[in-house]
Amino acid sequence: MPTRPVVQAGDFVDADAGYRFRLVSEPLDRNLRGTIIFVHGFAEELNKSRRMAARMARRFAADGWRVVQRDLCGCGDSSGEFGDASWAAWVADVESELMQAPDGRPLWLWCLRAGALLVPAVLASRPRVNLLLWQPVLSGAQHLQQFLRLHAGARIVGSARADAAQSPAQMLRSGSPVEVGGYQLGPALASGMEQASFDVPAEFAGRIAWFELSADEAPELSPQATRMVERLSARQVAVQAELLCGPPFWQTQEIEECEPLLERSLAALGDGGAA
Numbered sequence: 566m567p568t569r570p571v572v573q574a575g576d577f578v579d580a581d582a583g584y585r586f587r588l589v590s591e592p593l594d595r596n597l598r599g600t601i602i603f604v605h606g607f608a609e610e611l612n613k614s615r616r617m618a619a620r621m622a623r624r625f626a627a628d629g630w631r632v633v634q635r636d637l638c639g640c641g642d643s644s645g646e647f648g649d650a651s652w653a654a655w656v657a658d659v660e661s662e663l664m665q666a667p668d669g670r671p672l673w674l675w676c677l678r679a680g681a682l683l684v685p686a687v688l689a690s691r692p693r694v695n696l697l698l699w700q701p702v703l704s705g706a707q708h709l710q711q712f713l714r715l716h717a718g719a720r721i722v723g724s725a726r727a728d729a730a731q732s733p734a735q736m737l738r739s740g741s742p743v744e745v746g747g748y749q750l751g752p753a754l755a756s757g758m759e760q761a762s763f764d765v766p767a768e769f770a771g772r773i774a775w776f777e778l779s780a781d782e783a784p785e786l787s788p789q790a791t792r793m794v795e796r797l798s799a800r801q802v803a804v805q806a807e808l809l810c811g812p813p814f815w816q817t818q819e820i821e822e823c824e825p826l827l828e829r830s831l832a833a834l835g836d837g838g839a840a
Contacts, residue, residue, distance in 0.1 A: 568627035569594065581657060583644025587635040590626035598629040599671030601697070601834075602662045604637075604680030607758075608647070608712065608748050610815040611640060614677055617814050617822055621675075624831050632675075633662055639754075648742050648749030652757020656686045663691060671695065673834065678702050678815055682761040688769070695771040697830060700778060700815065703789055705761035710734070713745060763793070765802060773797065773804040774833035776826055778811040805833065 570593040577584045591597065603618060605611045622632040636643040637658045639650030659674075666672050673695045676684065681701030688694055702708045713733045733743040737755045744750070765773070775794065777786060786794070786808050797804045811823030 568624075569629065571623055571626040573623075573626070577642075578661075580638070580644075580661065581654060583638070585635055585638070585644070585658060586642035587633055587662075588622075589631065589633050590622045591631040592626055592629050596629065597631050597667075597670065599631070599673065600666040601625055601630050601632045601673045601675050602659070602666065603632065603634045604659055604674060604676045604683055605634075605640070606678035606680060606815055607702075607708065608750075609746060610678050613817065613820065614815045616820050617826070618677065620822070621827055621830060624827055625834070628831060628835065630673075630834070635659075635662055646749065648751045650751065651753035652761070653753070655754075655757075656683055659683055659687045663687060663694065673697050675699070676701060679705070679708055679758070681763045682708070682758065685761070685764050685766070688766055692766050692768040692770045696765070696773045696775075697833065698773065698775045699826070699830075700813070701763055701775065701790075703763045703793055705758040709755060709758050713743075715746065765797070769802060771803075773802060774830070775804060775806040776829060776833075777806070777808050778813055778823060778826060779808060780810070780812060782810065784808045784810055 571590055572593045573588060573590045575586065575588045577586055603622065605618065606614055618634065622634055625632045635658060637650065638654040639645040639647045663672070663674070672693075674684065674687070675697040677699045679702045681698055681703070682705045684696065731739070733745055736743045737750065737752050740752050742749050742751045777790060779785070786806060790806070794804055794806045807829060809823065809825045809829060811825055812821040814821040814823060
């Protein structure tokens with residue numbers, strides 16, 4: 566089926582203590598199949614994945630979807646610095662987009678990596694929202710630990726009286742921000758992430774399309790992901806998990822792409838997108 570012409574428009578919307586930048590991609594004829602809201606990754610993973618997200622958004626729009634890409638508080642072109650962000654502000658950003666989505670049409674939350682950690686909070690009262698997951702992070706505590714370990718030599722930012730022997734994790738738990746990998750990370754964001762884990766509400770009635778990537782020729786889902794998929798399936802959740810061969814574009818040194826991920830994601834929503 567031929568794709569439809571796409572129109573894209575960016576704007577700034579008011580939000581708590583500032584504004585947020587959002588980019589909307591949709592078919593030119595505005596004849597919509599539904600809405601897809603993108604929730605980006607954490608810190609540098611956001612920047613590394615921008616090209617893949619942009620390409621996917623245009624493909625979805627050409628297939629009839631309205632795609633909303635919002636820079637969360639302190640990220641991208643939204644107001645505030647990364648160090649000003651809090652987990653509660655990120656939850657509020659995603660909830661704001663969900664509330665603006667038209668009723669009566671399929672609605673998907675498309676989460677990259679740590680974006681999946683926001684799912685339990687934002688879907689607590691929205692059981693019919695569908696999920697498109699790209700390499701979802703399942704444990705916020707583990708993700709934060711890996712981020713801090715990756716930048717173990719980072720300079721600690723805070724009081725001049727701070728004990729230089731303290732680790733970044735200890736500083737955050739004591740209420741002081743830390744600088745890791747060029748990002749100033751505040752306690753309000755780190756604490757929320759540390760306590761978050763991926764799950765869906767007990768009343769969840771949507772679909773889940775779950776994609777992971779591996780550079781191996783014979784890739785397999787990670788044990789953690791396998792256990793989660795099995796748990797969801799046992800709860801009668803409609804989850805389809807697929808592992809594709811491709812580069813982990815959210816963390817590669819050079820900007821990478823994965824064409825199979827774009828194609829399979831488009832196909833996953835191509836049956837009408839309804840739960």
